[in-house]
Amino acid sequence: MSTSCSHIRCHGCDFKGVIHHSPTTLQYHLPNGQIVEGYRRSAWCSSCGDVTEAEKSLEPATIQAEIDSINSSHLGFFTRILNKVLGDGDAWREERDKLTAKLLLAQMRRSPPRCLRCDNTPVHTLVFDENGASNIVHSCGRRLYGVPVDRDATRFFYKPVVIALDPEGHRFCPS
Secondary structure: OEEOEEEEEEOOOOOEEEEEOOOEEEEEEOOOOOEEEEOEEEEEEOOOOEEEEEEOOOOHHHHHHHHHHHHHHOOOHHHHHHHHHHOOOOHHHHHHHHHHHHHHHHHHOOOOOOEOOOOOOOEEEOOEOOOOEEEEEOOOOOEEEEOOOOOOOOOEEOOOEEEEEOOOOOEOOOO
16 A cells, blocks of 8 residues: 655744654553553654654543443343354454453553654644644744645555554563
């Protein structure tokens, strides 16, 4: 699959940034041996002084609500029988177990999301309004904006990458 890049510029100076939409998977390795997949987002890193990718924060309340929803939808007698007949009996358990591990990670986490480039924590989500202006004020005092996507621009093929992280978001090499 090919992807295009998003170009970010500043209204006040000659800053240019690029967000590469590459297939990257974050894998958090928990102390109990479980591996939890996480998500990333486009962000501004104050340490790098650039647009980058950062971890997407995990909200325990949202994850718990998903777990509760799965549990409540599979409590009834007829639902359990229907799942056994249709062969869908274990899929919801697997999903619930993944969410339970993600909830454990969210509860263990003490630090805010980190930059995936420099591993520092002062990152701010890039949000753009309908005019393409972002919520980030650059060091020159003006706002960053997203350049409209050129449909004929060069597209890239990226090799899928897996980034191994500990529960606090630091990179490490699993053994």
